[in-house]
Amino acid sequence: MARKKEYIEEAVIEKAMTVFWKNGYENTSMQMLEKEMGINKFSIYSSFGNKHGLFLESLKTYKKKVNCIFEEFKKANQGLQDIKDFFYNSVKFCSVKGNQKGCLLTNTYNEFSEKEDQQIQEQMSSFMNNLKELFIQKLSMDTSKDKKTIVQQANYLLIAKHGLAAASKVNNQQEIEDYIEMTFHNL
Numbered sequence: 001m002a003r004k005k006e007y008i009e010e011a012v013i014e015k016a017m018t019v020f021w022k023n024g025y026e027n028t029s030m031q032m033l034e035k036e037m038g039i040n041k042f043s044i045y046s047s048f049g050n051k052h053g054l055f056l057e058s059l060k061t062y063k064k065k066v067n068c069i070f071e072e073f074k075k076a077n078q079g080l081q082d083i084k085d086f087f088y089n090s091v092k093f094c095s096v097k098g099n100q101k102g103c104l105l106t107n108t109y110n111e112f113s114e115k116e117d118q119q120i121q122e123q124m125s126s127f128m129n130n131l132k133e134l135f136i137q138k139l140s141m142d143t144s145k146d147k148k149t150i151v152q153q154a155n156y157l158l159i160a161k162h163g164l165a166a167a168s169k170v171n172n173q174q175e176i177e178d179y180i181e182m183t184f185h186n187l
Contacts, residue, residue, distance in 0.1 A: 007038065078141075087160075112124065
């Protein structure tokens, strides 16, 4: 007879996500996960297969958490101002008590950029391609810009968003606001 789980899976994934967000994948040990999640290795392996499986579930949970920001961004119709608001909302999300600084997806993108992990690469590529497409849609609202300029600006904004995520881990609020304002100053 299979043992009944004595924990709520969503709750332990949320706790694991916090550990990965704070430490990254490589620097997170099974002992750290056990301690934070309040369950043993056997339960982790039983529910998620391994640390990698738990990490993939953590990424899914993070995407659900930030989905409200993306939904607001998708629905907005002010073009470049929508992108700027998205930058501010992203920083605001990471400053909420209980959230870690920076962006788990950007951190993962950076950590796995040179690793051959097909599952993580697919998740990151999908996320980045979707974000770039949203930037292109918003930039295309300005009919005075040609397609080449729009794509160049979308690429610039994608990299600026990575920079913002990294900066939000170490820079103060005024420096972050100045960064955002200067990013959009000449667009």
